[in-house]
Amino acid sequence: MKFIKASGCADAKGDLEKEVKCLRGLPAHSLFDLLYELTTAATKRRQARLGSMYWTSQFGESFLLDAAQYFDVYMRPVIDGDFIPACPSAILKSIKAVDAPEVLIGNVDKEGIFWLLYGLGLKEVSFLHDDGNITLPTLKQLKNLGIDYLKLIETRFTSIGQLVTPFPAITAIEYGLNSPEIAEMNYYNTEIAMNDISSVLDFMYKLDDLTGELDFVCSTLLFARLLSIIPNSKVQYFNFMYKTHISHLPQWTGVMHGYEIEYVFGMPFSKPFNSQYYEFSPEESELSKRVMKYWVNFAKTGQASLDGKDGAWPLFNSSKETYLEISLAEDNVKTHLRQKGCNYWNDVYPSLLRNYLRLSASPSHYMPTDNCPHMEISLYKVDRLRDYVDG
Numbered sequence: 001m002k003f004i005k006a007s008g009c010a011d012a013k014g015d016l017e018k019e020v021k022c023l024r025g026l027p028a029h030s031l032f033d034l035l036y037e038l039t040t041a042a043t044k045r046r047q048a049r050l051g052s053m054y055w056t057s058q059f060g061e062s063f064l065l066d067a068a069q070y071f072d073v074y075m076r077p078v079i080d081g082d083f084i085p086a087c088p089s090a091i092l093k094s095i096k097a098v099d100a101p102e103v104l105i106g107n108v109d110k111e112g113i114f115w116l117l118y119g120l121g122l123k124e125v126s127f128l129h130d131d132g133n134i135t136l137p138t139l140k141q142l143k144n145l146g147i148d149y150l151k152l153i154e155t156r157f158t159s160i161g162q163l164v165t166p167f168p169a170i171t172a173i174e175y176g177l178n179s180p181e182i183a184e185m186n187y188y189n190t191e192i193a194m195n196d197i198s199s200v201l202d203f204m205y206k207l208d209d210l211t212g213e214l215d216f217v218c219s220t221l222l223f224a225r226l227l228s229i230i231p232n233s234k235v236q237y238f239n240f241m242y243k244t245h246i247s248h249l250p251q252w253t254g255v256m257h258g259y260e261i262e263y264v265f266g267m268p269f270s271k272p273f274n275s276q277y278y279e280f281s282p283e284e285s286e287l288s289k290r291v292m293k294y295w296v297n298f299a300k301t302g303q304a305s306l307d308g309k310d311g312a313w314p315l316f317n318s319s320k321e322t323y324l325e326i327s328l329a330e331d332n333v334k335t336h337l338r339q340k341g342c343n344y345w346n347d348v349y350p351s352l353l354r355n356y357l358r359l360s361a362s363p364s365h366y367m368p369t370d371n372c373p374h375m376e377i378s379l380y381k382v383d384r385l386r387d388y389v390d391g
Helices: 002-007 016-024 028-053 088-093 113-119 139-145 149-157 167-174 180-186 200-228 271-276 282-301 339-360
Strands: 102-108 234-240 322-326 331-335
Touching (some): 002 016, 002 028, 028 149, 102 200, 139 200, 149 167, 149 200, 167 180, 167 339, 200 234, 200 339, 282 322
Parallel strands (some): 102 234, 234 322
Antiparallel strands (some): 322 331
């Protein structure tokens, strides 16, 4: 409904058929441009919520450009009883052994960096430049900003429905960050130095750990875990660790989201790609051969391997969570990828949210059922986004 309102297709009588017909008549580029309106509305809503938390009409931190969440999806899937007939985890549990899935799934090393470059939004700091270059701020710049980690986590990284004290503070402590207000709200001194930015890369990589685990790695691991307990299922998990040596992006950006794709699709062997963008080394060509063998054998047999036989890449299971770390020189079998962070996001944090709801016992709160324990929880009645859309 918020999207319909922003598009100018809202019908005065709420006739959905007329609204859908209007939307279908709009050019694709105008629909895409409307996403900006949703971003603006979401930022206004976050600003209002953050302001209410701190008893001010306007929330604005001296080191942040705005109140926008660094990464968000506004039009999310919903359990509509048709396309998604039930809770996804319940659907997975209902799969019979005869229909058990075979899945190849995984992550890269630095899942969060790409999104931080676009969405971190620090004042007087630009990572991306008009000439295509990407630069880091200086240590002096970061220190002069006086970054408050609690405010940063609240504003950029906490879902709108979970902007309730003390949950952002708990996340800050989990990632070794601190703020003057944490001790006050938790009655607890963490003994973690405040605003302790020892290096620019340390700052960026801490935020990459937080955002990468929150939005990519831990949810992927949870999905793999749910798949792996289906009888007769086969799940193989990878963590891709290599950044192309002549990449146009600085080395410090690491192996960002999607960096395995050029090796999966054999770009080292594409003459047009090599001539237009960059050339791969012989070693990188060998890496691509290896990766393509894994993927092709998975497509052929349901088992990713180099020789078409089982064993070298063990199956993922919910106890060991075995995965294959793929790098340039060799691949290594490991277990429990990002165990500490994902234990927090997949188990500890949701448990804290549910306990909060049980204690608050308000009918306006959403309490997930036992059949759908992994649904995102709102801790209070969130304002409708459509109320913040202009028009």
